Amino acid sequence: MSHPFENLPTTPTAEEVVDKAFSRATRAGGAKEGVEAQQSMLMTASNIVSDNLQNVAQSWPTIDELDPFYVELADAVVGEAYPSEDDPGVDALKQHLSEVSWAGRKAKEIRQEYEGRLVRGDKDTARKLRKQAFARIADVVEEVEGDLAAVSTARDALKGLPDIRPDEPAIVVAGYPNVGKSSFVNRVTRADNEIASYPFTTTQIRVGHFEDQRIRYQLVDTPGLLDRPPEERNEIESQAVSALEHLADAVLVLVDPSEECGYPLAQQLELRNDIQSRFDVPVLTIANKSDRSTDVEADHYMSVTEDDNVEGVLQAAVDAVGYELELPFDDE
Missing domain, CATH: 3.40.50.300 (P-loop containing nucleotide triphosphate hydrolases)
Structure with missing residues (x-):
């Protein structure tokens, strides 16, 4: 049994999330034509952004449910990692994770908002709408750029904790x-x-x-x-x-x-x-x-x-x- 932060996955940067989403969307759109291509691009980009951001948030354990030893220790470690935060401990980390989770949901909402509009227009209109959606999704990811960086900092610090087991004397x-x-x-x-x-x-x-x-x-x-x-x-x-x-x-x-x-x-x-x-x-x-x-x-x-x-x-x-x-x- 390892400590609860040992196997946290690497946190992607905002730029990595956007680049991955839009490059795969381009490949997905290239396999189709017309309005269907724009729909495929929008769905691919939205899903990748949403999945990546939600995975960042969901890969973390629920801190308040951990053994008090690790709650206190995480609070100390994250406090050192966030010296400029107003509330530098795990409360700040939980807020950053909440913002990342929000961005993941927002990317999905943007896709749902544009899906119906895409099918009602011609090819050129669909392309314009898809570009609008892409720009809004990129803005959402950029909005949590600092939150992703903060989560990454906390992850790197907490992974280095010694493997001490509260369930053993x-x-x-x-x-x-x-x-x-x-x-x-x-x-x-x-x-x-x-x-x-x-x-x-x-x-x-x-x-x-x-x-x-x-x-x-x-x-x-x-x-x-x-x-x-x-x-x-x-x-x-x-x-x-x-x-x-x-x-x-x-x-x-x-x-x-x-x-x-x-x-x-x-x-x-x-x-x-x-x-x-x-x-x-x-x-x-x-x-x-x-x-x-x-x-x-x-x-x-x-x-x-x-x-x-x-x-x-x-x-x-x-x-x-x-x-x-x-x-x-x-x-x-």
């Missing part, structure tokens, strides 16, 4: 840089870890997977988001953290009591406190580098480099999630 790993988050994720997850970038950050997230009791867990490392105080996050990053609140079933906050990471322990614990206040799931404090210092009150202590209690921490995370696999059973 997720453990978010947080903490300041250099406390051992990535080492922990690499140590306990499979070799096929996916590394993907949030489109609105310069850093990467890591999504690792492991299985326990036939249940697949996602372990999400979040550099660029949950690795610094909330006041240092921009609006888009803060919204992405809100998305993670919908995703997380438990959070591991790694701290380095030795302070070799370069951040004072008090500062690390402040970040932990903020995460505890935001996430309505179990938040475990994990003291890493226990071979160097255990001078902090924590839920668990480990040393990834010394392979000390790493599996114990992972099991504690699984226990905190408390996920139960639904199994078929007999009612007898």
